[in-house]
Amino acid sequence: MGSVSQRDRYPLGRDVSDSIRLDAQHLLWRMHLGYILHPQIPITKGMKIAELGTGTGVWILDAARCLPSTVELHGYDISNYQYPPRKFWPRNVTMGILDSLTDPPPQLVGQYDVVHLRMWASNLKGNDTSPLLEHVKKLLKPGGYVQWEDADLVNQAVSGEEAEKFAALMQEIFEKAGLQYEWVSELPARLPGHGFEVLHAGNTKFNYGCVQLCTNTYLMAMAEILRGVQRNSVANKSPITVRDQEEVLSKLLQNSRNGMVYNWIPVVVLGQKKENA
Numbered sequence: 211m212g213s214v215s216q217r218d219r220y221p222l223g224r225d226v227s228d229s230i231r232l233d234a235q236h237l238l239w240r241m242h243l244g245y246i247l248h249p250q251i252p253i254t255k256g257m258k259i260a261e262l263g264t265g266t267g268v269w270i271l272d273a274a275r276c277l278p279s280t281v282e283l284h285g286y287d288i289s290n291y292q293y294p295p296r297k298f299w300p301r302n303v304t305m306g307i308l309d310s311l312t313d314p315p316p317q318l319v320g321q322y323d324v325v326h327l328r329m330w331a332s333n334l335k336g337n338d339t340s341p342l343l344e345h346v347k348k349l350l351k352p353g354g355y356v357q358w359e360d361a362d363l364v365n366q367a368v369s370g371e372e373a374e375k376f377a378a379l380m381q382e383i384f385e386k387a388g389l390q391y392e393w394v395s396e397l398p399a400r401l402p403g404h405g406f407e408v409l410h411a412g413n414t415k416f417n418y419g420c421v422q423l424c425t426n427t428y429l430m431a432m433a434e435i436l437r438g439v440q441r442n443s444v445a446n447k448s449p450i451t452v453r454d455q456e457e458v459l460s461k462l463l464q465n466s467r468n469g470m471v472y473n474w475i476p477v478v479v480l481g482q483k484k485e486n487a
């Protein structure tokens with residue numbers, strides 16, 4: 211299947227190993243949360259759920275296993291490169307192309323009972339969440355829910371000398387590449403400004419059973435980001451050197467089971483669109 215936008219400036223990768231990392235991260239989230247749909251969201255016959263930035267579609271496909279087959283599940287992304295072929299989609303699942311930083315098309319406005327987002331941390335340039343939050347609000351019916359899980363890369367859980375050194379080196383790269391992550395921990399405070407009531411917000415770090423899976427997948431993501439930053443900076447004709455970071459990362463990957471911790475903090479938010487929003 212071709213991609214509509216392999217030329218976008220997404221800093222992560224979209225190859226098979228990158229898809230496997232997303233799927234492993236799905237396992238991490240499932241182990242951390244223990245649910246697919248937040249238990250406060252009522253499951254009703256014929257309800258419609260959209261997932262934005264669906265990636266490999268793993269959340270949507272898992273939701274199709276866990277929820278009644280009358281629930282309609284629609285995944286959207288700017289690229290379809292990581293979707294499984296259409297013949298493997300369950301009957302109540304569709305996956306399409308949509309840029310969630312623009313206004314949704316009129317036929318999607320007010321259509322959804324739930325909008326799910328996960329791991330948007332590296333998708334936003336700068337800290338501006340307004341276009342995305344407005345997009346979510348427009349897709350939802352009044353009283354609809356936004357369920358959001360994301361990675362706080364500012365307040366991390368990092369321990370071990372090499373891991374701490376790498377974290378500091380990565381902060382330098384994030385700054386040079388204009389990748390800002392402050393907005394993630396601010397999400398619960400930002401939702402009310404866009405017509406949402408926050409029903410639940412959490413930021414508990416991973417427990418022992420999840421720490422290694424987070425370290426492994428996070429280090430793999432950093433390798434992807436370093437490649438992406440280099441790719442984009444060359445395309446922008448302002449090359450950023452990532453050699454020091456890659457050197458330390460390669461050592462970390464060889465020793466990732468030596469007891470070090472390299473975790474982001476999982477941020478979970480459940481919001482409800484106000485009736486008059």
Ligand SMILES: C[S@@+](CC[C@H](N)C(=O)[O-])C[C@H]1O[C@@H](n2cnc3c(N)ncnc32)[C@H](O)[C@@H]1O
Nearest residue numbers: 232263264265287288308309310311328329333
């Ligand atoms: C880190 S992946 C997360 C995928 C999935 N949500 C998950 O948790 O497994 C981020 C996804 O967001 C998509 N994305 C980036 N910018 C987007 C935009 N403006 N509109 C829709 N999707 C976007 C990327 O193409 C990528 O598939």
